[in-house]
Amino acid sequence: MALSDEVLDVFADGGALSQAADQFRVREGQTQMALAIADVVTEGGQLVVEAGTGVGKTFSYLVPALLSGERVLLSTATKALQDQLFGRDLPRLLEALNLPLRTALLKGRGSYLCLHRMGQARHDSGNERGVAHALAKVERWALTTRTGDLAELPGLDERSPVIPLVTSTRDNCLGQQCPQFKACHVNLARREALAADVVVINHHLFFADLAVRESGMAELLPTVRVVVFDEAHQLNETGVQFLGQQLGTGQVLDFARDMLAAGLQQARGLVDWQAVAGTLEHAARELRMVAGKGWPGTKLRWNGAAPEGIAPTQWQACLDTLRRAAEDAAEALGTVSELSPDFVRLAERAGLLVERAAVLAEPCPPEAVRWLDIGTQVRLVQSPLDIADAVRKRVLKAGGGEPAGEGGAPGRAWIFTSATLGDDPQLRWFTEPCGLDDARILRVASPFDYARQAALYVPRDFPRPADAGHPSAVAALAAHGALRLGGRTLVLTTTLRALRSIGDALRERLRAAGSDIDVLVQGEWPKRVLMDRFRAGADAGATGCVLVASASFWEGFDAPGDVLQLVVIDKLPFPPPGDPLVEARTRRLEAQGRSGFGDYSIPEAAVALKQGAGRLIRRESDRGVLVVCDTRLVAMSYGRRLLAALPPMRRLATGADFEDALDALVQPAG
Numbered sequence: 001m002a003l004s005d006e007v008l009d010v011f012a013d014g015g016a017l018s019q020a021a022d023q024f025r026v027r028e029g030q031t032q033m034a035l036a037i038a039d040v041v042t043e044g045g046q047l048v049v050e051a052g053t054g055v056g057k058t059f060s061y062l063v064p065a066l067l068s069g070e071r072v073l074l075s076t077a078t079k080a081l082q083d084q085l086f087g088r089d090l091p092r093l094l095e096a097l098n099l100p101l102r103t104a105l106l107k108g109r110g111s112y113l114c115l116h117r118m119g120q121a122r123h124d125s126g127n128e129r130g131v132a133h134a135l136a137k138v139e140r141w142a143l144t145t146r147t148g149d150l151a152e153l154p155g156l157d158e159r160s161p162v163i164p165l166v167t168s169t170r171d172n173c174l175g176q177q178c179p180q181f182k183a184c185h186v187n188l189a190r191r192e193a194l195a196a197d198v199v200v201i202n203h204h205l206f207f208a209d210l211a212v213r214e215s216g217m218a219e220l221l222p223t224v225r226v227v228v229f230d231e232a233h234q235l236n237e238t239g240v241q242f243l244g245q246q247l248g249t250g251q252v253l254d255f256a257r258d259m260l261a262a263g264l265q266q267a268r269g270l271v272d273w274q275a276v277a278g279t280l281e282h283a284a285r286e287l288r289m290v291a292g293k294g295w296p297g298t299k300l301r302w303n304g305a306a307p308e309g310i311a312p313t314q315w316q317a318c319l320d321t322l323r324r325a326a327e328d329a330a331e332a333l334g335t336v337s338e339l340s341p342d343f344v345r346l347a348e349r350a351g352l353l354v355e356r357a358a359v360l361a362e363p364c365p366p367e368a369v370r371w372l373d374i375g376t377q378v379r380l381v382q383s384p385l386d387i388a389d390a391v392r393k394r395v396l397k398a399g400g401g402e403p404a405g406e407g408g409a410p411g412r413a414w415i416f417t418s419a420t421l422g423d424d425p426q427l428r429w430f431t432e433p434c435g436l437d438d439a440r441i442l443r444v445a446s447p448f449d450y451a452r453q454a455a456l457y458v459p460r461d462f463p464r465p466a467d468a469g470h471p472s473a474v475a476a477l478a479a480h481g482a483l484r485l486g487g488r489t490l491v492l493t494t495t496l497r498a499l500r501s502i503g504d505a506l507r508e509r510l511r512a513a514g515s516d517i518d519v520l521v522q523g524e525w526p527k528r529v530l531m532d533r534f535r536a537g538a539d540a541g542a543t544g545c546v547l548v549a550s551a552s553f554w555e556g557f558d559a560p561g562d563v564l565q566l567v568v569i570d571k572l573p574f575p576p577p578g579d580p581l582v583e584a585r586t587r588r589l590e591a592q593g594r595s596g597f598g599d600y601s602i603p604e605a606a607v608a609l610k611q612g613a614g615r616l617i618r619r620e621s622d623r624g625v626l627v628v629c630d631t632r633l634v635a636m637s638y639g640r641r642l643l644a645a646l647p648p649m650r651r652l653a654t655g656a657d658f659e660d661a662l663d664a665l666v667q668p669a670g
Contacts, residue, residue, distance in 0.1 A: 004038045006067050007031075010097065017059060019096040029444040030056040036442050037415055038064040041226055044411030046396070046439035048232075048431060050421040052446030052647075053614050057417050058085070061228050062093050065198075066101065070225040070413075072198045075206050077231035077238075078556060079107055080528075083151055085230075086200045104196035105149070106189050106220075108205045113138065113148040114168040115180040121165040134162040148185025157526050171251075171349045172258060177341030193220055203235055207242040207387075210394060225412055231556075232416040233607060236433040239387035240581075244368065247356040250377035252284040252322065255353065259329060259346050267336040267343070276332050283322040287378065290318050294374035297496070301580050302370035302380075305363075316361060323357035326350050356380075369584035385585050388435030396435070414439075419614060423606035423645040447620070450647040454617050455661045457627045457652040458634050465571040465630055471498050474570045474629045475505030478546060481566045481627070482510070484662045487517050487537045487544020489566040492554055492612045494573050499523070502570065503548040510546075522549040531557060538563040555611040560618035565665045567616045571630040572642065573608035574601050602638055606645035613646050625652070625661050 010016045011031045018024040033049055040047040041064050051057035065072045076082055086105040094101055121135055134156070141153050150156060150163065168186070178184065193199045199220060221227075229235060256277040263273030290310060294300070300307040306315035330350035337343045360380050364370045367389075373379040384390070396414065416436065422429035427441055459477065463470040474491070482489040491506070493499045503521035510517050518537065520530050530547060537545030538561070547553070554573070575582045586596030609628075616624040626649060633639045652658050 003042050003064060003068055004035055007034050007038045007064050010034075010063050010067070016096045016098075017063065017093075027054075027056060027447050029447060030060050033057060033060040033417075033442065033444050034063055036440075037061050037413075038068075040415060040440070041065065041068045041070065041413045042410060044413055046414045046436055047416070047442065048421065048427055048436060048439045049415065049417040049442045049444065050427060051417055051419060051444045052448075053419050053617065054446045054448045054620070055419075055444050057419070057444075058089055058230070059093065061230070061415055061417060062089065063097070065226050065228060065415075066093065066097060066099055068226060071223055072226045072228070073221065073224040074198065074200045074228050074230065075203055076200070076229075077203055077234045079111060079151060079202055081231065081556065082107065082200050082202050090198065090200070101197040102195065103198045103200070104189070104193040105147075106193040106199055106201050106205065107149065108202075108208060109173065109186045110163075110167045110169065111150055112185040112189065113142055113145065113150060113166055114173075115142070115148075115183055115185070116174065116178050117168055117172070118142060118166040119180075121162075131162050131165070134160055135165065138162060138166050145185075147189065149189075158528070159526060171255070171352075172345065174341045174345050177344065194223075199224075203229070203231075203238040204242075207239045210239075210390065211242040225410075226415070227412065228415045229417070231418050232434075233418040233420050233430060233611075235416070236387050236430075239390065240383050240385075243387060243390050244381065244383035245356055245359050246379060246381050247353070247360055248373075248377055248379040249284040249288045250379075252326075252353060253281055253377070255329075255346070255349050256280040256284070259333065259350075262340070262342045262346060263336075266340050270336055271332045273332075276329050280322075280325045280329055283318070283325040284377075287318045287322055290314055291372060291374060291378045296375045298374040299578070299580055300372040300374065301583070302364070302372055307370075307372040319357055319361045323354055323361070326353035326357065330354060369580055371580035383581060385581070385588060386433035386435075388433055391435035392437075420607045420610045423603050423610075423641065429603035429607060446647065448617055448647070449620075450617065450649045452650075453620075453623050454647065454649040455625045455652050455657075456646065456649040457625060457658045457661070458631065459627070459629060459655065459658075460631060460634070462629055462631055465632070470629070471501035471570070472505050474498075474568065475502045475509060477627065477629065478502070478548075478566075478568045479506055479509040479513070481568070481625075481662060482506075482517055482544070482546045483513060483515055485544070485565050485665060487546055488562065488564055489546045489568065490534075490553070490557075490559070490564055490615055491546065491548045491568045491570070492615075493548065493550045493570045496523075496550055498570050499548055499550045506546060506548060517544045517546060520545055520547045522547075522551070522553060527552065531559075535559055535563050553615075554608060555614070557615055558618055559615070560622060564615065565624040566627070566662075567613065567624065568627045568629065569609070569612050572605050572628070572632055573612065574605045598638075602641055606642050609642055610645050610647075617647070623665060625658070625665065627658075 008031070011026065011034055013026050029051070033051055033055060036047060036049065037060065049057070051060065074085060076085060082105060086103065090103050118138065122139065138153065145152060150167070181187065260273050260277040263271055291307070292309065300309065302308070305312035330347050333343050333347035333350060337347055360382060364382060368382050368384050370382045373381060421427045425443070431437070431439055463473050478489055478491045491502055493502060499522060503519060507519045510519060520533060522530065534545045534547045536542055585600055589596045589599050613626050616622070616626050633642060652661055
């Protein structure tokens with residue numbers, strides 16, 4: 001039977017999928033997407049699918065991929081989505097399809113317990129009491145875990161300071177010289193991945209390996225015939241993080257501390273470790289000082305010999321001092337390398353610091369952009385503008401991206417999918433920076449009845465986004481809605497500064513109103529805790545919640561049902577105009593005779609706005625209101641393009657219409 005026929009049978013009414021999916025019903029769009037994927041799996045090539053919220057894209061790609069009998073690699077955006085795919089969706093579907101396939105979960109090494117470093121941490125008397133308590137918890141769990149995946153450890157905060165103490169990095173991993181090499185959880189995960197039929201990874205792992213060939217993907221990818229990138233809209237920004245050069249003063253200080261600790265413990269008296277480490281630390285601090293003060297997150301343009309505002313001679317002198325200090329460290333470590341594998345790895349790290357300092361002392365290549373990140377420490381960054389060249393040369397070409405292989409056999413099938421991939425029919429926002437020139441394009445609309453389920457309100461009489469009173473006005477509107485709904489409100493901000501201002505103003509307004517509605521602000525608790533608390537706010541007898549969030553909460557946050565009924569977006573999410581990467585991409589487009597605003601900024605805003613709006617309606621029974629507190633959406637000519645990118649919600653023209661919509665949400669669904 002042809003793969004497409006098998007797929008049709010699974011998605012038919014009463015088919016196998018009805019056993020795996022809750023409240024399954026036949027969706028034309030879901031079947032259409034699955035058949036398109038079956039075709040590319042059969043023939044090879046590239047397929048890009050934008051599948052609107054509610055299509056059921058996960059099963060659309062899983063069914064044909066699993067039924068094909070081919071080896072499959074699935075990559076998604078986050079470790080949380082990995083866990084969901086591996087722990088929930090795949091097992092249910094394999095059982096329904098009665099397929100005895102081996103599956104494996106593979107994450108980056110920072111997700112796994114390192115037994116060697118845990119042993120070192122245990123003997124570090126410098127650990128604070130809170131860290132010592134968390135370490136003891138990790139040690140107890142280490143006795144029973146098979147995978148070593150820290151996501152399995154209950155109650156471990158992802159921000160816990162114990163995590164870097166019990167995990168390894170590419171810099172400090174000892175590799176085959178490690179005394180715990182045979183028991184290593186990272187190596188076990190890699191071995192299981194190489195033996196599995198279906199492997200679940202994340203985009204960060206994929207591109208980290210593309211950059212350094214370190215995670216085991218180099219052995220895995222050539223054996224795979226079907227590759228699926230879910231949440232593919234994040235691919236370009238994830239990729240550029242790994243395909244450039246970075247050198248941070250924090251990285252230098254960490255290396256100096258690791259070298260000093262190893263030297264004093266294993267080679268005391270053979271080298272003046274205090275002096276060597278002190279020289280490195282001094283060089284890092286000098287580089288930090290010459291960078292000057294700035295708001296955390298500030299990015300300084302670096303178009304010439306030095307970042308803006310820094311004297312080139314002083315900057316180059318600091319870089320040279322840092323390079324020489326790293327060279328001296330490498331030389332010192334070389335004299336004791338035979339004593340311990342720790343010194344061999346430390347010498348490699350020193351060499352990497354020398355190499356990066358030398359690269360960053362040279363002029364920036366024309367196809368890249370440089371900047372300086374300012375924070376407690378500083379980070380020197382050189383980044384490609386996109387991943388197109390790397391995808392064409394190092395992924396598609398190396399991995400069999402042609403439609404047909406040798407002897408007429410089908411080539412590798414590449415599937416890229418997300419709910420938001422652009423605002424034009426050809427999805428150029430996604431395909432161009434990802435180098436997918438020859439991909440087939442498919443757009444599948446959401447099955448939701450947005451005109452019935454949701455409404456869009458843009459308040460006309462509202463401060464402009466740049467006005468000082470804008471955050472307070474956003475907080476007032478959100479507080480009013482939350483009081484009417486008993487919480488059930490998500491406020492999405494475009495900046496961290498607005499996040500704090502709106503969060504504080506919301507608390508004041510709700511307190512003044514005598515309400516016990518809980519205001520949750522991103523950053524005050526781990527993301528998982530915030531999401532769980534918000535979802536619990538809709539339970540009978542529970543205190544309602546307002547969640548004020550930015551960044552990662554614009555996507556990947558799922559609160560279906562009556563849990564979330566009001567989404568408030570503070571302003572249109574245009575890319576920051578002063579960002580060096582944004583400026584470089586804009587300049588490149590304008591050099592090509594295109595519009596930086598029309599061909600970059602508007603599509604970026606459209607995708608982000610659609611992602612944020614997508615938090616509101618997650619099921620056919622959901623109801624809610626989306627408020628965009630930015631009059632540019634209805635006053636400026638480009639607003640029509642952004643409105644067209646949003647789901648087709650009914651429009652609320654006046655404040656009275658908004659009040660009526662809130663009233664309707666309070667009433668039981670008819």
